[in-house]
Amino acid sequence: MNPPAGVDIIDANDFKVWKLGLAGAPATLYEGEKFQLEFNFGPNYPLESPQVLFVGDNVPIHPHIYSNGHICLDVLYNHWSPVQTVASICLSLQSMLSSCTSKERPPDNATYVKTARSNPKHTAWAFHDDTV
Amino acid sequence: MDFDITDPSDWPKEFGPLREIDSHLRCPICKEYLRAAMMLQCHHNFCSECIRRHLDKESTCPACRVSTSTSQLRRNVSLEEIANNFGDVRQLLLKTVRESLEPKSAPAQTLECAESMDIDDFTPQQKRRRISARVGKALLSAQRGRTHESDDNDHDDDFTMHSQESSSGRKYSTRSSTRPVLRSRGGRSETTPTEQVPNPQSASSSQTSSYSLSEEHTSASEQASPTPAKESTFKHTLVACPVCTMAIPEANTNSHLDKYCFSGKQDPIYNVALSVVETYSPQAIATYEKDGSSKSVSLPASPQRNTLRSAFSSSPVRFNGFAQQPSKLGAQSGAAPIPEPKRLPKLTYSVLNDKQLRKKLQELGLPTHGDKQLMQRRHAEYLTLYNANCDSTRPQTIAQLHKAMDNWERTYMRDLNAKDAQRRAQEEQQQKYAQELAQQKQQEDAASTDVTNLPSSQSSNSGTTGTGFVPNQANNNDVNVAIASQAAQAHKLKNADNYNDLIADIRRRQQREKDAKAKAALEANDAASAPIQPPPQEEL
Numbered sequence: 001m002n003p004p005a006g007v008d009i010i011d012a013n014d015f016k017v018w019k020l021g022l023a024g025a026p027a028t029l030y031e032g033e034k035f036q037l038e039f040n041f042g043p044n045y046p047l048e049s050p051q052v053l054f055v056g057d058n059v060p061i062h063p064h065i066y067s068n069g070h071i072c073l074d075v076l077y078n079h080w081s082p083v084q085t086v087a088s089i090c091l092s093l094q095s096m097l098s099s100c101t102s103k104e105r106p107p108d109n110a111t112y113v114k115t116a117r118s119n120p121k122h123t124a125w126a127f128h129d130d131t132v
Numbered sequence: 133m134d135f136d137i138t139d140p141s142d143w144p145k146e147f148g149p150l151r152e153i154d155s156h157l158r159c160p161i162c163k164e165y166l167r168a169a170m171m172l173q174c175h176h177n178f179c180s181e182c183i184r185r186h187l188d189k190e191s192t193c194p195a196c197r198v199s200t201s202t203s204q205l206r207r208n209v210s211l212e213e214i215a216n217n218f219g220d221v222r223q224l225l226l227k228t229v230r231e232s233l234e235p236k237s238a239p240a241q242t243l244e245c246a247e248s249m250d251i252d253d254f255t256p257q258q259k260r261r262r263i264s265a266r267v268g269k270a271l272l273s274a275q276r277g278r279t280h281e282s283d284d285n286d287h288d289d290d291f292t293m294h295s296q297e298s299s300s301g302r303k304y305s306t307r308s309s310t311r312p313v314l315r316s317r318g319g320r321s322e323t324t325p326t327e328q329v330p331n332p333q334s335a336s337s338s339q340t341s342s343y344s345l346s347e348e349h350t351s352a353s354e355q356a357s358p359t360p361a362k363e364s365t366f367k368h369t370l371v372a373c374p375v376c377t378m379a380i381p382e383a384n385t386n387s388h389l390d391k392y393c394f395s396g397k398q399d400p401i402y403n404v405a406l407s408v409v410e411t412y413s414p415q416a417i418a419t420y421e422k423d424g425s426s427k428s429v430s431l432p433a434s435p436q437r438n439t440l441r442s443a444f445s446s447s448p449v450r451f452n453g454f455a456q457q458p459s460k461l462g463a464q465s466g467a468a469p470i471p472e473p474k475r476l477p478k479l480t481y482s483v484l485n486d487k488q489l490r491k492k493l494q495e496l497g498l499p500t501h502g503d504k505q506l507m508q509r510r511h512a513e514y515l516t517l518y519n520a521n522c523d524s525t526r527p528q529t530i531a532q533l534h535k536a537m538d539n540w541e542r543t544y545m546r547d548l549n550a551k552d553a554q555r556r557a558q559e560e561q562q563q564k565y566a567q568e569l570a571q572q573k574q575q576e577d578a579a580s581t582d583v584t585n586l587p588s589s590q591s592s593n594s595g596t597t598g599t600g601f602v603p604n605q606a607n608n609n610d611v612n613v614a615i616a617s618q619a620a621q622a623h624k625l626k627n628a629d630n631y632n633d634l635i636a637d638i639r640r641r642q643q644r645e646k647d648a649k650a651k652a653a654l655e656a657n658d659a660a661s662a663p664i665q666p667p668p669q670e671e672l
Contacts, residue, residue, distance in 0.1 A: 002141050043543075043547050046161055046162070047161075047185055047186055047189060081192075081194045081195070081197065082160075082161040082182070082186055082194045083160040083161060083194045083195050085163075107651070107654050108647075108651065111643075111647050
């Protein structure tokens, strides 16, 4: 297994749950930070997307990442394609973090975190920001 | 995770194109070698089964999202054959590639060291490092013994001469073992580079500079396990070709593979299996090593054919050169006169009733139990498997398909049960939570009624209770009222859950209104970014 740069495997010993470490890319707002990602693979992976969220103490402060770790990223939900891999998701997340210009939580963070289910795939996401 | 999972990264870095080939022969969905490769009109290739499953859910190409459908699928037979054959030969090829890296790097090192020898003296450490990479311990210890001698300059020559004279005829010529001899005498170092030239001549030239180990070393080396790498160092330089198992001088391995094995031809010079060669006398082996089987009279040519054939019949590897042989190949390839099986048509499940669906399943020889949903899934699964099997150049039998269906059935039921269990556990937890909440509420309410103001405690939810009966503390002395109040309280406790829900609902509505206002204000301020979170549909 060869994880891409900035990604290290914390625990990938079963086929259902993987934990990966994601390092903030150099020369970005998240440089030097370490995050933890959790991948939950359903029985229909890769035809269905895995459930991906940030876990641990340090959830990146980003306009598309909620404080409960849920990530608003289209490729994780209705734009998922079975050719995507864990590596490609990590790359997408790196790119999403790297293009961030101001560290802030989403404006509706408080409400969402209160009402959201534990599985982000049950949320009806609206994707509108094409700049990241 | 110690499964037999192959990956393009298995190939050494030096063979980058092989990595590319490997990854291109894999299905981007399942990451296995393409099984029944199918091409879409956007020229992306997938396993038949994978793409069929995907197209059941979505009508786009997984790679480029161009809209497409099952009718656009076309078989890519040559790609499939390439993938099949590459998969078959992979293990062998990987072994060859890895082995080829070892001797390749060794001569380069020799050259480099031979040059450096002229400038400065080699150290025993240098030597030991090189040796340990390829040679077993027995030889290493022999080498160490020699190191002392070669350090004493002139003794070296004597030693070599002596050992050649006392040679039993069986020569143990290995590059690593000849190196010290060559290097300690600068005059002969030019013979080293010729070892790289892969022709019989070089083999013989390396022989002239070879020395034989004394008998005890021989026995030690023979005890060592005869893995191909070690064989080359302990015995004659003959090694078994990893593809055709013929005995070839080690230096010639690459040219032999390139010229003959990989193009499906037979090496005219070295065409006797190593196991056969080893049964001959040392002289005969030496002759064979030098000139191949063409000049060695004592070597019969017959056994090689058998070995060659048996080498391939044991594995499903098929090479161009052997394709003409009457084999199962004919039956498997698309050129066979077997008519292509018909694909099963898709059914519109919504217009079929249970009975009709059951009949369809029965016609296919599938189990007919379960509700309509299960039957529907079963039929769809079999359709995918069956149609994908039709696309394959190595199709399975119907029996095998049915076995796969049995597996599917088991997995499906297991998943279903697991999901069921999960749901039940969730429900139980929710119930427990609700009960706890109700109990809490009960206790609170009990406390509040005991202490003083029942009306005020009720007033908070008076809008929802709506019983119309508000017990009054002032009338408490009235027995009737007291009883009525108790009844009201009992009613409230009984319906605690409903009340809790109603209260929660009201609070949520209020909160939502507030949020909407806040959001409107925010959006007015800052129209940028962030996902709009539509109100969760059935959140509680």
